Amino acid sequence: xxxxxxxxxxxxxVLFILGLKQLSSPRGARNGNFTAAAxxxxxxxxxxxxxxxxxxxxxxxxxxxxxxxxxxxxxxxMVKMTxxxxxxxxxxxxxxxxxxxxxxxxxxxxxxxxxxxxAFPSVFSIIIGSISFAGSMVAFAKLQELMTGTxxxxxxxxxxxxxxxxxxxxxxxxxxxVASVPFSFVSLMVLALVLGVAFxxxxxxxxxxxxxxxxxxxxxxAVAATGFTLNNFALIVAGTLVGASGSLLTKLMSDAMGRSxxxxxxxxxxxxxxxxxxxxxxxxxxxxxxxxxxxATLLAYxxxxxIVPGYGLAVAQAQHAVRELAELLEKRGVEVTYAIHPVAxxxxxxxxxxxxxANVPYEQLKEMDEINDEFKxxxxxxxxxxxxxxxxxxxxxxxxxxxxxxxxxxxQAKNIVFMKRSMRxxxxxxxxxxxxxxxxIMFFGxxxxxxxxxxxxxxxx
Amino acid sequence: xxxxxxxxxxxFVLAVFVGIEVISKVxxxxxxxxxxxxxxxxxxxxxxxxxxxxxASSPLSIALGLVAVILATTNVVGxxxxxDRMLExxxxxxxxxxx
Numbered sequence: 001x002x003x004x005x006x007x008x009x010x011x012x013x014v015l016f017i018l019g020l021k022q023l024s025s026p027r028g029a030r031n032g033n034f035t036a037a038a039x040x041x042x043x044x045x046x047x048x049x050x051x052x053x054x055x056x057x058x059x060x061x062x063x064x065x066x067x068x069x070x071x072x073x074x075x076x077x078m079v080k081m082t083x084x085x086x087x088x089x090x091x092x093x094x095x096x097x098x099x100x101x102x103x104x105x106x107x108x109x110x111x112x113x114x115x116x117x118x119a120f121p122s123v124f125s126i127i128i129g130s131i132s133f134a135g136s137m138v139a140f141a142k143l144q145e146l147m148t149g150t151x152x153x154x155x156x157x158x159x160x161x162x163x164x165x166x167x168x169x170x171x172x173x174x175x176x177x178v179a180s181v182p183f184s185f186v187s188l189m190v191l192a193l194v195l196g197v198a199f200x201x202x203x204x205x206x207x208x209x210x211x212x213x214x215x216x217x218x219x220x221x222a223v224a225a226t227g228f229t230l231n232n233f234a235l236i237v238a239g240t241l242v243g244a245s246g247s248l249l250t251k252l253m254s255d256a257m258g259r260s261x262x263x264x265x266x267x268x269x270x271x272x273x274x275x276x277x278x279x280x281x282x283x284x285x286x287x288x289x290x291x292x293x294x295x296a297t298l299l300a301y302x303x304x305x306x307i308v309p310g311y312g313l314a315v316a317q318a319q320h321a322v323r324e325l326a327e328l329l330e331k332r333g334v335e336v337t338y339a340i341h342p343v344a345x346x347x348x349x350x351x352x353x354x355x356x357x358a359n360v361p362y363e364q365l366k367e368m369d370e371i372n373d374e375f376k377x378x379x380x381x382x383x384x385x386x387x388x389x390x391x392x393x394x395x396x397x398x399x400x401x402x403x404x405x406x407x408x409x410x411x412q413a414k415n416i417v418f419m420k421r422s423m424r425x426x427x428x429x430x431x432x433x434x435x436x437x438x439x440x441i442m443f444f445g446x447x448x449x450x451x452x453x454x455x456x457x458x459x460x461x
Numbered sequence: 462x463x464x465x466x467x468x469x470x471x472x473f474v475l476a477v478f479v480g481i482e483v484i485s486k487v488x489x490x491x492x493x494x495x496x497x498x499x500x501x502x503x504x505x506x507x508x509x510x511x512x513x514x515x516x517a518s519s520p521l522s523i524a525l526g527l528v529a530v531i532l533a534t535t536n537v538v539g540x541x542x543x544x545d546r547m548l549e550x551x552x553x554x555x556x557x558x559x560x
Contacts, residue, residue, distance in 0.1 A: 020499065021483050023494065024486060029494055033501070036541070040504065047508045047511055052516060053516070054515070054516055054518050056518055060526050061515065064529075068531040068532065068538065072535040072539030073539070076539045076543035076546060084543065088500055088540075091535065094535045095504055095532070098510050101532070102510055102529050105522060213496050228469055233469070234508055235509055239503055242499045245484045248480075248484060249487070249499070256492070340490075342489045347492065
């Protein structure tokens with residue numbers, strides 16, 4: 001490799017690092033994305049002149065780049081803001097799949113008895129890349145609601161996973177120590193795909209962001225391993241950066257949800273019963289429901305209102321309606337703020353993006369630590385399409401799956417208004433005591449319809 | 462261990478530390494965009510896909526190369542565009558005072 005290409009790869013690596021740095025502060029985040037993209041263009045540009053192309057090679061690269069480019073750009077442009085998490089899962093999965101395919105191709109190329117130093121990273125890349133691909137597809141299906149978001153468990157699940165892992169290890173050893181034949185490494189890939197599915201099935205929809213982040217780190221490592229096989233510095237550095245930062249990010253996300261990573265990934269085993277029991281205990285209890293006029297009066301004559309937005313608001317596309325209500329209340333002299341739980345929406349930071357899209361002023365968005373002490377002075381906590389993030393069970397019942405998760409102190413407000421479609425439990429699948437609180441007024445319906453009714457009622461009040 | 466492998470291993474270990482260090486102070490609101498941004502960066506596998514596709518001649522290598530290039534390009538382009546869409550929302554307004 002000539003000096004120019006080495007320096008170009010070095011420049012690309014530096015741009016990736018700077019890009020990541022900028023991406024982790026609000027001010028420079030968007031530039032950070034451009035910086036990283038520039039690094040990508042340089043890395044690819046420096047690769048092309050190093051290679052000898054066959055005619056077929058030029059053709060498939062051109063066709064592949066056009067197809068992939070269109071799919072990626074159109075997919076990313078068209079996707080609704082609420083569906084961003086599953087889109088990220090999809091883009092991550094295809095990256096893992098590409099890493100596995102590159103490794104398969106290299107093993108084919110090496111022949112029966114490759115050097116260990118080249119075969120080992122290929123085998124690693126096939127396993128991890130395939131797990132990431134299959135796992136991301138399941139995560140996508142869960143978030144897109146193509147399949148149930150509740151954990152899927154069955155007897156002997158851990159045993160099945162252990163057998164799968166053992167079989168994968170067996171084939172890996174066969175490829176490395178006996179003979180690298182297509183039967184062995186294709187079996188390896190198929191088994192790793194199955195393990196990827198089996199790994200994500202028992203994890204609930206609410207935990208998918210953490211899973212996607214983990215699989216993102218996996219893909220990074222698979223890419224780095226491919227770099228060792230191809231002796232390519234750019235792949236090693238970029239892949240490792242993603243593997244390392246992705247692992248840390250996974251931990252940070254898990255922490256924001258107040259759970260350990262092990263609990264998130266393997267918590268489904270043996271927890272099914274507890275959830276069912278608490279749901280059964282809620283049967284036949286009374287809640288207080290209010291009319292739009294009652295609520296409009298309550299809101300219009302309050303001094304301080306704190307809005308707690310949740311995923312229900314995002315699904316109903318009610319960001320604009322909630323802003324309209326807030327503006328109306330402010331004109332009447334009510335002080336309105338939004339309390340944003342770290343995991344409101346489907347991913348950390350998701351709700352900020354959605355509200356920003358609806359032009360809600362940044363100053364009104366308060367993070368949990370900032371606003372939690374203010375609930376006790378609030379006249380109304382208006383909970384729109386949120387549930388688990390205000391569930392006092394997180395504080396009080398050690399048996400609950402969300403026990404220990406930091407929550408918003410909505411229960412300390414003088415009145416609590418819940419806008420919900422039904423009494424159905426939230427994403428974590430557990431009942432919420434706050435719904436039965438005497439201070440609570442329920443307002444059932446789609447968040448957007450309800451807010452629209454409320455807006456006209458406030459206008460009349 | 463060959464010198465080349467040793468060099469690669471050195472880069473690998475150093476990159477682990479840089480990767481952890483560089484994002485250690487990320488505020489919660491940027492978790493999703495950051496994940497999406499790193500997701501785009503591992504699209505560098507496109508370089509690997511181009512490596513294997515370049516010399517393709519047999520039907521099997523052509524098929525593998527083509528699929529790998531499609532998947533990797535989707536990762537790169539989709540990853541950067543979707544990250545930009547998220548971050549676009551933060552444009553032109555005051556950054557949070559308490560990141």
